[in-house]
Amino acid sequence: MGMRFKDRVVIVTGAAKGIGAGCARVFCQEGGLVAVLDVDDTAGKSLVEELSTAGPGRAAFWKCDVSDDHRIAETIADVAREFGRIDCLINNAGVHPPATPFEETSLDDLESLFRINFFGAFAAAQCALPHLKQTRGTIINMSSMTAVLGQDQSAAYSSSKGAQLSLTKALAVELGREGVRVNAVLPSxxxxxxxxxxxxxxxxxxxxxxxxxxxxxxxxxAQPEEIGRVCLFLATEDSSFVTGQGIEVEGGASLDY
Ligand SMILES: NC(=O)c1ccc[n+]([C@@H]2O[C@H](COP(=O)([O-])OP(=O)(O)OC[C@H]3O[C@@H](n4cnc5c(N)ncnc54)[C@H](O)[C@@H]3O)[C@@H](O)[C@H]2O)c1
Structure with a gap:
């Protein structure tokens, strides 16, 4: 391991478990200051303890439900105060409802899902942007292969992931001249x-x-850290000419037609 994120600050939403925790571990191993945001405070605090012991980076936990835009604004302002800067935002928090036929998917369910999977990412990007402009930082949206391949009985989820991918491309265009890069990761x-x-x-x-x-x-x-390492690449100068891309981290799952 090097120290490729030394003294730089990453915010990871939904970081207490799964892919988000994998990202938090990878960035901390590279010397980063990691803001762990999640609704699950037990798992979040225990991860922060693990990371603080392991180092060499540091971590802190904020209880933050990404479907609550006021809480996102409060939390991101707090992270910037605590850590002094923001270099990367990983919009990872997301939920996958049980398989539901399209005709049985209510608009209320669709709206609640979009509040977490899409509005959360949109709002967090808006709040982090003034800080990212100062550091010429990066935004990474955790989309999914379902955004490009679809998924049976999962119209709401797949569309929320497609929306993240479109947001990635639109923001990359709008923010390029400010030096802020925006990419998406599409795990299988x-x-x-x-x-x-x-x-x-x-x-x-x-x-x-x-x-x-x-x-x-x-x-x-994939193991969560394998996704985390792709995020590290997207968050550092190693990917300085990469923006607006949906990086398909899919272990060849879409091959062999
Ligand atoms: N696991 C996969 O195979 C896979 C594949 C493609 C994309 N993804 C995407 O990756 C992301 C992470 O998935 P995962 O498999 O690690 O999920 P997970 O359920 O294992 O972990 C998600 C974390 O997000 C937190 N969370 C849930 N709702 C939240 C909210 N409203 N606000 C803040 N935190 C919240 C949970 O408490 C949990 O800690 C999701 O966006 C998911 O759509 C996962």
Whole structure:
């Protein structure tokens, strides 16, 4: 490991578990100051303790529900005060509702899902932007391969991830001259609580997880830190000419037509 994010500040939403926690670990290992935002304060505080012990970076927890735009504004202002700057925002918090046929998806459910998966990312980007302009920082939106491939019985979720990808491209155009880069990461299947909770709703969770693993050419899902390392690339000068892109981190899942 190097110190590729030394003394720089990253905000990760939904960082207490899963992919967000993987990002937090990778940035902390590279010397970063990590703002862990989540609704789950038990898991969030325990991650911060783990990161502070492991170092070499530092971490702090903020309880923040990304569907509440006032709370996002308050939290981001607080992070900037505490850490003195913001270099990267990773809009990772997201939920995947159980499989629901399109015709049974209510507009109320659609709206609640968009409040978390999309409005949250939009609002956080708005609040972080004045700080990111000062550091010529980056925004990373955790989209999904469902944004480009679709997913059965998941019209609401897939559309929310598509909206994140479109936001990524529009913002990259608007913010390029200010030196702020905006990219999206599109994972296929990652071994996280979200994935395991979904499998637990099925008759045979273990074989469902195996089927999902087999979708990738490697015969396995990604580990959260593998997504975190792609985010680190997108947050550093290693990717200085990359903006507006949806990076498909999918282990070959869309190959072999
Ligand atoms: N796991 C996958 O295979 C996969 C694939 C593609 C995209 N993604 C995307 O990656 C992101 C993270 O997924 P994951 O699998 O790590 O999920 P996860 O459920 O394992 O973890 C998500 C974290 O977000 C937090 N969270 C949920 N709602 C929140 C809210 N309103 N405000 C703040 N925090 C909130 C949860 O408490 C949890 O800590 C999501 O946006 C998801 O859509 C996941």
């Amino acid at each position: 299947n990652v071994d996280t609580p979200l994935m395991r909770d979904w499998a637990a709703t099925l008759d045979d969770p273990e074989s469902a997880l195996q089927r999902v693993a087999d979708l990738q050419v490697f015969g396995r899902m």
